[in-house]
Amino acid sequence: MILERAIKQTLRGSIPAPLRRAVRNNLPRREQLAEARLFWERQSLALVGQRRPRARGRILCYHSTGQLEFGVNDVHPARFRRHIELSLKAGYRFVRASEIAQTGGGPKDLAISFDDGLKSVSTVAAPILREYGIPYAIFAVSDWSDMKHPWYIDRALDWREMELLLEDGAEVGSHSVSHPDFSRIDYQRAVDELCISREVIRQRLGFAPDAFAIPFGQSRNWPAACAQSAREAGYRIVYAQAEDTRPEDTVARTFVTKHDNDHIFKALLAGHYDRWEEWF
Ligand SMILES: [Zn+2]
Numbered sequence: 001m002i003l004e005r006a007i008k009q010t011l012r013g014s015i016p017a018p019l020r021r022a023v024r025n026n027l028p029r030r031e032q033l034a035e036a037r038l039f040w041e042r043q044s045l046a047l048v049g050q051r052r053p054r055a056r057g058r059i060l061c062y063h064s065t066g067q068l069e070f071g072v073n074d075v076h077p078a079r080f081r082r083h084i085e086l087s088l089k090a091g092y093r094f095v096r097a098s099e100i101a102q103t104g105g106g107p108k109d110l111a112i113s114f115d116d117g118l119k120s121v122s123t124v125a126a127p128i129l130r131e132y133g134i135p136y137a138i139f140a141v142s143d144w145s146d147m148k149h150p151w152y153i154d155r156a157l158d159w160r161e162m163e164l165l166l167e168d169g170a171e172v173g174s175h176s177v178s179h180p181d182f183s184r185i186d187y188q189r190a191v192d193e194l195c196i197s198r199e200v201i202r203q204r205l206g207f208a209p210d211a212f213a214i215p216f217g218q219s220r221n222w223p224a225a226c227a228q229s230a231r232e233a234g235y236r237i238v239y240a241q242a243e244d245t246r247p248e249d250t251v252a253r254t255f256v257t258k259h260d261n262d263h264i265f266k267a268l269l270a271g272h273y274d275r276w277e278e279w280f
Contacts, residue, residue: 031071038072039259041276046264049272057105058269059097059239061217061253064118065125067155072257072278077124083256083265084132090269097137098171098211101237101251110269113137113239113253115175115213117145117157126165138165139175139213139239142200149178159204166205173211174198174235181216182226190226194233211237217253218277219245243274 063073065080075083087094087110097111105111112129114121117140129136143149144156157165166172174197182190194212202208212235214222222240227249230238240250254268255278267273 035072038257038278042257042259042264042273045272045276046267049267049270049276050274051267052271052274054107054271055104056107057095057100057109057111059100059111059113059251059253061213061239061241061255062112062114062125063116064114064120065128066120066123067118069155070116070118072259074258075256075260076258077120077128079258079260080125081128082262083260084128084134086262086265087269088132090266092269094132094134096135096171097239098237101211101239111135111137113139113213115139115217116141116179117162117175119155119157119161122157122161122165126168126170130168135169135171137171137173137211138162139173139211140197140201141175141177141179141215142197143178145204146200163205171211172201172205173209173213173237173239174201175213176215179215181221182214183221183223187225187229191229191233194226194230194235198233198235208234210235211239213239213253214241214250217241217255219247222247222250224248241277243271245275245277 062075064070065075066077067074092108092110095105095109095111097113099105100109100111112134114125114136117138121138140162144152145159145162147153147158162172176193177197180193198208212230217240238250239253240246241253241255243252246252254273260268
């Protein structure tokens with residue numbers, strides 16, 4: 001944003017309007033600047049981030065594996081498999097996310113979760129995980145899986161696909177009705193997002209989930225009042241983001257991005273990103 005503002009200020013008044021418009025239209029969009037910053041942060045923290053001893057398990061958070069439209073949140077299938085192989089080689093054991101949430105797990109315990117309930121979990125990630133006998137959790141956005149949002153048709157899992165993954169042993173939780181930023185919605189809307197998504201999952205899959213993953217998941221996306229609302233809605237576990245910054249009474253997860261090569265992934269397992277939050 002600072003770069004964008006500086007360029008705009010430099011241009012103002014000194015260049016003819018048509019040329020100014022042409023330059024402005026080619027300025028990097030906010031998303032591109034955000035992605036550049038994320039790339040830089042991932043790289044630099046791998047080098048200078050803090051390695052820290054760990055007493056408990058770690059839950060990884062992925063989104064898609066092979067759906068490029070999800071940008072930084074899309075991990076290439078080969079890279080996803082590589083993360084599993086690196087983890088196993090380093091002596092980690094994969095357990096259920098709920099096990100780490102409930103017991104803390106041991107320092108060599110890892111769990112895999114997927115936010116947003118996207119198609120490639122079924123077509124790409126689940127077959128790989130099945131090969132290795134690794135459990136996983138999925139957090140569904142009920143309107144997206146209900147195909148009420150046109151852009152997510154063919155991009156999100158429908159309930160039948162979700163049901164097959166459930167039969168395959170996946171844990172399924174809620175990720176809200178429409179993926180809002182809970183810091184920007186009023187109290188009643190927050191209650192509805194929590195309660196209605198849980199009820200829709202109950203109707204579609206036959207059970208009411210006891211776990212909720214906060215949309216966006218950053219500390220600022222979860223106002224204090226939401227914790228109480230989530231408990232009243234029937235959730236026992238609320239998954240967030242980074243270990244050090246997560247809101248009280250939430251379970252930490254470590255977000256994994258498309259940039260996470262071997263070097264970054266090893267740093268991630270060593271705790272270099274335990275204060276880092278993806279901020280899109
Ligand atoms: Zn999400």
